[in-house]
Structure formats: C-alpha cells, structure tokens
Amino acid sequence: MADKVTIGDVARYAKVSRQTVSNVLNSPEIVREETRRRVRDAVKALGYRASQAARQMRTGRSRLIAARIEPAQEDGINGSVFDRFLHGLTESAARAGYRVLLYTADDHGAELATFDDLLGAYDPDAFVLTSTDYGDPRTTWLLEQRIPFVTFGRPWGVPPERGYPWVDVDGAAGTAMATRYLLDAGHRRIGFLGWPEGSGVGDDRRAGWARTMAAEGIGAAELAELDYRTSDGVPEGEAAAGALLDAERPVTALVCVSDSLALGALQTRRRICVIGFDDTPVARAVGLTSLSQPLAEAAASCVSLLIGQLDGDGAADRARGAAESPPAHRLLQPSLVRRRSA
Amino acid sequence: MADKVTIGDVARYAKVSRQTVSNVLNSPEIVREETRRRVRDAVKALGYRASQAARQMRTGRSRLIAARIEPAQEDGINGSVFDRFLHGLTESAARAGYRVLLYTADDHGAELATFDDLLGAYDPDAFVLTSTDYGDPRTTWLLEQRIPFVTFGRPWGVPPERGYPWVDVDGAAGTAMATRYLLDAGHRRIGFLGWPEGSGVGDDRRAGWARTMAAEGIGAAELAELDYRTSDGVPEGEAAAGALLDAERPVTALVCVSDSLALGALQTRRRICVIGFDDTPVARAVGLTSLSQPLAEAAASCVSLLIGQLDGDGAADRARGAAESPPAHRLLQPSLVRRRSA
DNA sequence: TTTCAGAATTTGATCGTTCAAGACGGACTA
DNA sequence: TAGTCCGTCTTGAACGATCAAATTCTGAAA
Structure with missing residues (x-):
C-alpha cells in the first residue's frame, strides 16, 4: 500500500509551495495558467487526494x-x-x-x-x-x-x-391526478382509502381526491360516504374496501393513500379499480396502478x-x-x- | 452555539495536562483513580467530545x-x-x-x-x-x-x-427446513423454483431442497422433474409454477429461492403450498410463508x-x-x- | 533605469489530538 | 546516602491541510 501522498509531495514534484497546490485545488483562478497545469499534472501523477481529516481540522467542514x-x-x-x-x-x-x-x-x-x-x-x-x-x-x-x-x-x-x-412531493396533486384519471374512465363512485385525520401526508393526499371530486359536482354528503379512514396495513385495506363495496351505493373505484391499503383492496378480488400511492415494489409485482414519487x-x-x-x-x-x-x-x-x- | 470544547479546556478545568485527559479517555488504567475521576467530571461538566478529525490526523483511524x-x-x-x-x-x-x-x-x-x-x-x-x-x-x-x-x-x-x-446465512439449511416442513405435512411432490445454475446463493438454496428430498428416497430422475429454473421475477414465478402444476405428475408444494418467485406462484391461485425466501414485506403482506434471514x-x-x-x-x-x-x-x-x- | 501596483507565490502559524520522551516524587535496594 | 525503579503526570512535536501575512515577480509608467 503506497504511503499517503500529501500536499507537500505534490508541491515538491511540481516545484511549487504547499500553498500553491492548495490554491490550485480551492481557488484555481488566482494561480497562473502554466503553474496550474503543472500542479494538476503532479496531482494526477502522484494520485494525490486531499485528506478530509486534515482539511476539516483547518476549515471546520467535514463534507x-x-x-x-x-x-x-x-x-x-x-x-x-x-x-x-x-x-x-x-x-x-x-x-x-x-x-x-x-x-x-x-x-x-x-x-x-x-x-x-x-x-x-x-x-x-x-x-x-x-x-x-x-x-x-x-x-x-x-x-x-x-x-x-x-x-x-x-x-x-x-x-x-x-x-x-x-x-x-405534492401528494394532493397526485391523488387529484389519480381521481381525474378514474373520472375520465367513467367512474363516479370513487372512494378514498385514507389514514385517520391528523397526519400531514395523509390529509394532503385526501385533499387532492376531495377537491377533484367536488369540482365534478359531487356534494359533501356523498364525499363523506366515499371517504374511509383506517390505520395502514394490508388487512385493514381489505376490510375497508369490503365495507365500501358492500355499502348501499357501492364504490366502483378506489384511490388509496398507500400501496398497503391498495394491496388490501385488491385482495378482495372484487371487480374494482384501485390506485395506490408510492409505487412500491409490491405494486410493480402485483400490477397495481400507483402514484410514483420522483x-x-x-x-x-x-x-x-x-x-x-x-x-x-x-x-x-x-x-x-x-x-x-x-x-x-x-x-x-x-x-x-x-x-x-x- | 457553544464554541467547541477541546481537550485543553478539559485539562484546564481538571487542572491536569492535555495528555492526562487523553490518557483517561484512551488508557484509563495508567491514570491514578482520583485524577481519573476529576477528569471524567470535567468531561461531563463541559460536555467534551473528542474531535474525530483531529484524532484521525494523529492515529490514522477514522472510525x-x-x-x-x-x-x-x-x-x-x-x-x-x-x-x-x-x-x-x-x-x-x-x-x-x-x-x-x-x-x-x-x-x-x-x-x-x-x-x-x-x-x-x-x-x-x-x-x-x-x-x-x-x-x-x-x-x-x-x-x-x-x-x-x-x-x-x-x-x-x-x-x-x-x-x-x-x-x-445458511440458505441450504433454510430450504432443507422448508422442505422437511412440507414433507412432514404429507407432501411428496415438492418442487423447487430456483434461479439458473451459476449463482452461489441460488445453487446453495437448491442444494438444501435436493438433499432433503434425496434423504426421503426421492430419486434423481424425479428430482430433475421437480426442479425448475428461471430468472427472478413475479411473472416468471407465475409461469414456472404453472408449468409445474400442469405437468403430467403435478407438484403439490413449492419451495422457492425468492419471495418474488413465490409471489408469482401464489398468483396462479391454484391449490398449492408455497414457501418463499427472505421474508420480505410482501410476504408478510400477502401471507406468504417464507424463510427469514437473521x-x-x-x-x-x-x-x-x-x-x-x-x-x-x-x-x-x-x-x-x-x-x-x-x-x-x-x-x-x-x-x-x-x-x-x- | 527606477518606481510602483498588482499578480503570483511562499512562509509561518494553526486547527485538536496523540505519540514519544522527559520530569518528578516516593519507595525500595544496595 | 546514593542509586534505581516505578507509577504518574507533563512537555514538545507531529499529523496534513488552510489561513493570513509576507515576499517575490512582472510589466508598465515615469
């Protein structure tokens, strides 16, 4: 293992001082073109890399x-x-x-x-x-x-x-997009499987669905019917989807706050469209349409x-x-x- | 933000030298009991923590x-x-x-x-x-x-x-355990869904199944029938399981080299026992029996x-x-x- | 040729720690 | 009494980089 190459080694090799080498690395603009080139060649020739520890000592920055x-x-x-x-x-x-x-x-x-x-x-x-x-x-x-x-x-x-x-990531925009997509596909009874109120992320995602449905002329009363809240999990999703499907006026599609709930909804094996959130590996695996975060x-x-x-x-x-x-x-x-x- | 507390500050506070503080931290046994206590109190009082960068400079160890x-x-x-x-x-x-x-x-x-x-x-x-x-x-x-x-x-x-x-993790022992479990449950036509030969992990896991089946008196010819090789993935698993189920003498249970393949096998929705490998979240979610790595x-x-x-x-x-x-x-x-x- | 400003480069000090070697005192030995 | 040793603690140097200040170089103007 080659001994550590220090800035001094580079300086000697390039026939300049330590500080000049340091300048080439940190503020190249103040070094003359020809010197800069020589130093850079030396750095390459010796395989020099600045010691982060030493740098941190002086600058107080750890990177x-x-x-x-x-x-x-x-x-x-x-x-x-x-x-x-x-x-x-x-x-x-x-x-x-x-x-x-x-x-x-x-x-x-x-x-x-x-x-x-x-x-x-x-x-x-x-x-x-x-x-x-x-x-x-x-x-x-x-x-x-x-x-x-x-x-x-x-x-x-x-x-x-x-x-x-x-x-x-704009969760509301995502669920709005999903809802719009389902509306365009002819659905009208689109449920939302969400978490209990109080989580920022969950409430945000619900809002996107709600405002898109409202814009379609669906009233608050009907929205309340379509809005189901439960803690996260696959069994929870299955139960919730079951409830919404067995309601007097059943849903035909579901927008879900997570892939877990969506997966649960899928497991009911009922004729229903489901959209999840997060595009997890599971979604890919089971063919679940989902919102993907960049x-x-x-x-x-x-x-x-x-x-x-x-x-x-x-x-x-x-x-x-x-x-x-x-x-x-x-x-x-x-x-x-x-x-x-x- | 309090300025950085150095070993010198501690030394001054405890009325000893820098080196003694360093000794208390790194080789306490060479410091007299009472001094040690005084230094430790000072460390606590000042909230001192050794600077990793400075330490690394001297010792060459970055931790x-x-x-x-x-x-x-x-x-x-x-x-x-x-x-x-x-x-x-x-x-x-x-x-x-x-x-x-x-x-x-x-x-x-x-x-x-x-x-x-x-x-x-x-x-x-x-x-x-x-x-x-x-x-x-x-x-x-x-x-x-x-x-x-x-x-x-x-x-x-x-x-x-x-x-x-x-x-x-002893993959062979895992698949052996899974195979044994299925044998004890009365299965005899137990297939193995594995990866193509050549991967260390995959071959190892196959070996556990093979040796357990052999120990049960199942011959090489039958083993070859039960051994299916495919690249990883859910659709691949579904296809492979389908093939093994539609064979002249169909399998009744499957040990799989991964949860992906196992999940595919489950998706055939046929009456069959499936055991996966890795105990991934998906396994938990869909109720797939699986081998868990510690x-x-x-x-x-x-x-x-x-x-x-x-x-x-x-x-x-x-x-x-x-x-x-x-x-x-x-x-x-x-x-x-x-x-x-x- | 001299002067001088600005650019380019070098020198010395420093960051906080540990290592190596030295200093101090007391006990034990000769 | 002096010498030696051991346990305990202290002092100076060094790790490899950057900062700040000093120095040298360059080229143009006087």
Whole structure:
C-alpha cells in the first residue's frame, strides 16, 4: 500500500509551495495558467487526494451529510421508498463532493442526543430529516443550534417565520391526478382509502381526491360516504374496501393513500379499480396502478438546497446573523404509473 | 452555539495536562483513580467530545465503516433485505464506536475507483461488501491493499488460501427446513423454483431442497422433474409454477429461492403450498410463508469480525506481515415464518 | 533605469489530538 | 546516602491541510 501522498509531495514534484497546490485545488483562478497545469499534472501523477481529516481540522467542514436510516416499518411495504431516497441522496451528495453518514435513533429524544453526539465527534455539515411530523422537536433543535438541514417532507403546522428549507412531493396533486384519471374512465363512485385525520401526508393526499371530486359536482354528503379512514396495513385495506363495496351505493373505484391499503383492496378480488400511492415494489409485482414519487429528484433537490446553504452565502448570512431570504423549498409532482389494477 | 470544547479546556478545568485527559479517555488504567475521576467530571461538566478529525490526523483511524447502498433492483422486492441489513449494521457499528459511510457504484469497476477515492479522502477503516459473486474483483483488490473488510455472503469459488472474513446465512439449511416442513405435512411432490445454475446463493438454496428430498428416497430422475429454473421475477414465478402444476405428475408444494418467485406462484391461485425466501414485506403482506434471514444478527457479526481486525491484534498481525489464524467467519441459520401459504 | 501596483507565490502559524520522551516524587535496594 | 525503579503526570512535536501575512515577480509608467 503506497504511503499517503500529501500536499507537500505534490508541491515538491511540481516545484511549487504547499500553498500553491492548495490554491490550485480551492481557488484555481488566482494561480497562473502554466503553474496550474503543472500542479494538476503532479496531482494526477502522484494520485494525490486531499485528506478530509486534515482539511476539516483547518476549515471546520467535514463534507459529511448525516441521515437517519429508518427501521423497517411494521408493515414494511413502504420501507423501500426511503431506501430509494437514500440511494439518490448518496449519489447526489457524492456528485457535490459530500458523503452520507448514517445514524439510527428509535425516537425523537434519542435522535436529538445522536445529533449532539455526531456534531461533537464527526461534525457533519448538515442533516437530512425524513418523516417529519407535527411539532417535530428535531427541526426546532437544529434551528436553535443553527445547524444547516433540509427535510424531505413539508413543515406540517410550522409557522412560516420558523421556516426552514424543505423538499416534498405534492401528494394532493397526485391523488387529484389519480381521481381525474378514474373520472375520465367513467367512474363516479370513487372512494378514498385514507389514514385517520391528523397526519400531514395523509390529509394532503385526501385533499387532492376531495377537491377533484367536488369540482365534478359531487356534494359533501356523498364525499363523506366515499371517504374511509383506517390505520395502514394490508388487512385493514381489505376490510375497508369490503365495507365500501358492500355499502348501499357501492364504490366502483378506489384511490388509496398507500400501496398497503391498495394491496388490501385488491385482495378482495372484487371487480374494482384501485390506485395506490408510492409505487412500491409490491405494486410493480402485483400490477397495481400507483402514484410514483420522483425520489431521485427529491434527493437531488435536498442536496442542492443544502449546498446552497453550505457552499453559498450561508456562512456569510449566519455571520451577519440574519436570514434575509426565506428558506428555499421545492414541491415535486408525482406521476401515475398505469398497471392492470386501473 | 457553544464554541467547541477541546481537550485543553478539559485539562484546564481538571487542572491536569492535555495528555492526562487523553490518557483517561484512551488508557484509563495508567491514570491514578482520583485524577481519573476529576477528569471524567470535567468531561461531563463541559460536555467534551473528542474531535474525530483531529484524532484521525494523529492515529490514522477514522472510525468509519464504508458500505455500498445498492440501487433498487429491477424487481425491488428483495431490496428491503439489504435495507434491514444496513440498519442493523449502522446500529451495531454505533455500539462499537463506529459510523457507517455510504457510497454508490454501478459496477465493480466503478466500485474499485470509489474504494480508492474514499480511502484517499475519508480513509474509512474498513469496508462491508454485499452481493459477492464468483471471482469478485473487489475482494482481491482489498486483500492486495490490505484493507480490512468483511463480506455479507460467502466467498463463492475463492480458494481457502485467499480467504477473508465473511458472514452468511445458511440458505441450504433454510430450504432443507422448508422442505422437511412440507414433507412432514404429507407432501411428496415438492418442487423447487430456483434461479439458473451459476449463482452461489441460488445453487446453495437448491442444494438444501435436493438433499432433503434425496434423504426421503426421492430419486434423481424425479428430482430433475421437480426442479425448475428461471430468472427472478413475479411473472416468471407465475409461469414456472404453472408449468409445474400442469405437468403430467403435478407438484403439490413449492419451495422457492425468492419471495418474488413465490409471489408469482401464489398468483396462479391454484391449490398449492408455497414457501418463499427472505421474508420480505410482501410476504408478510400477502401471507406468504417464507424463510427469514437473521439480518440484524448478520450485521452485528460483520461488525464484530471487523472490530476483531481493527481494535484487536490486527495491526500487530499486519506489522508482522503474517495472518497466522485463518480469517474468521460465521454462518447463521434462517428461520421459517409460517403464514397462510403453507 | 527606477518606481510602483498588482499578480503570483511562499512562509509561518494553526486547527485538536496523540505519540514519544522527559520530569518528578516516593519507595525500595544496595 | 546514593542509586534505581516505578507509577504518574507533563512537555514538545507531529499529523496534513488552510489561513493570513509576507515576499517575490512582472510589466508598465515615469
């Protein structure tokens, strides 16, 4: 194993000083063309790569982004969504010269402790949070500590002045699209299988269905009939779909808040069109039409929002003690993947 | 944000020297009891945490373990297996004072380049490889560079003298267990839905079924009839199961090399018992009996094998230029999760 | 030729930790 | 009494990079 090549080795090889090599790497514009070329050749010839540890010592920047890897959920079907997001995150981060550091935590309290731990030891430059919920203590803590972060998920119920950058997928637009698709196919009794009220994501997805149905002239009373709420899970979906199908005026199609519920609905084996949400592997496997989140794009957006804070004028802003521009955010559109079920 | 607490701050507070603080942290046994206590109090009072970057500078150890996050597979159903492994890895590593650094790579070539990149910049102490295959160039490369690593997956086709530490789940024992279970339930025409010959994992799983059937007195000719090979995927499974069911002497039960194939078999909706492999979320969702890999335990084993190399006498061994003891490994047993399908 | 501004490059200090070697005091030995 | 040793603690140097300031170089104007 070749001994470590240091910036000094490169400097000697290129017959310049350490600092010039450093400049070629970090601010090439201030180095004369010919010197720059010589240094770059030396870097290539020796296979030099800057030691992240040494750089971090001086600059205080670790080029590390911390992300929590979530435990496999009870139901697990939706787990792969996060998996794909994480993959995209790793790729986008690498392109921007950052790496993803994983951590786990069982609850918000443990997660705050982990933040502190990580910041003390590895000192990541930023965090990416997922599964944000109402009154999330993590965002508050990070804002207080002035640690850069982004969330994948909107700040549900957070007043705008406490805003922070986020990326999310427009769930309402997705369910609206699905509903419109079913309406165009001639359906009118289109039910919605959703979660109990109170989850940001769930309520948002329900809203898209509701407003599309309302625009079609369907009244509130009928909507209430068509709106079924249950906790997530395949058996729950089967039961709920059964209830809606056995009603006096049965549904002919269902928009579901998750693939788990949609899969349950499919398992009733009744003549019914079903559309799920998240386009999980299961959906692909069983031919379930589903709304697909652009996860790679979401991850890329997260990284670019972070980079804006980190490499951009973020430091300057924080020094001035003022965040003048409101935090950036991005709302992405899901797409409908047509399969046998609808 | 409190300024960073350094070892010097702690030293001043405890009225000792920097080095004594360092000793309390790294070799407490050489410090007098009372001093040790005083230093520990100071550490707690100030909330000190050693800077990983500075430590790495001096010791050359990053306390980072690199793992590749695999792209979601075509079929994706089995993706969650890796996901759960990664979660376990992160947890076990944290317990041992290590963190997991993610990277991606599209093929082995790109992965070798990434190894080099990572080692140059972040200098992880070890790698965890998954999805090893025959003649894997990655293990050869890492062995040559004398970089510690473990694989989750046996060294298929690697001569013992080029051995390295690994952890794996005994697939053959799993399919043997499944086959035995079906035999005990009275089945005799038990088919095996497997992948084409040539994959280590696939062949191993087939072997467990074959040897259990043979032990039951079923001849080679009949075994060949019952053994179906196809590429992975739900439609493929459906087709294969159909063929075995429509044969002159149809099967009454199926052991499958993956949940994808098993799910396909289930979708034939024929009266047949099916057992899958991996206990994926889909299996849980549709009530598929499946073999479950102890992923958390596998991850913990990977970490402990690595720690043995890293914190143990690994450095001394390497200094002596001799690996006297053969690399350690662990073969774990899967378990059968009974559900409706068998 | 001299002067000078600006560009290009170099030098010394520093980040926070651990290593290697040295200092100090007390006990034990000769 | 002096010498030696051991346990405990301290001091200076080093890891490899960047920052800040000093220095040298370049070319144009006086």
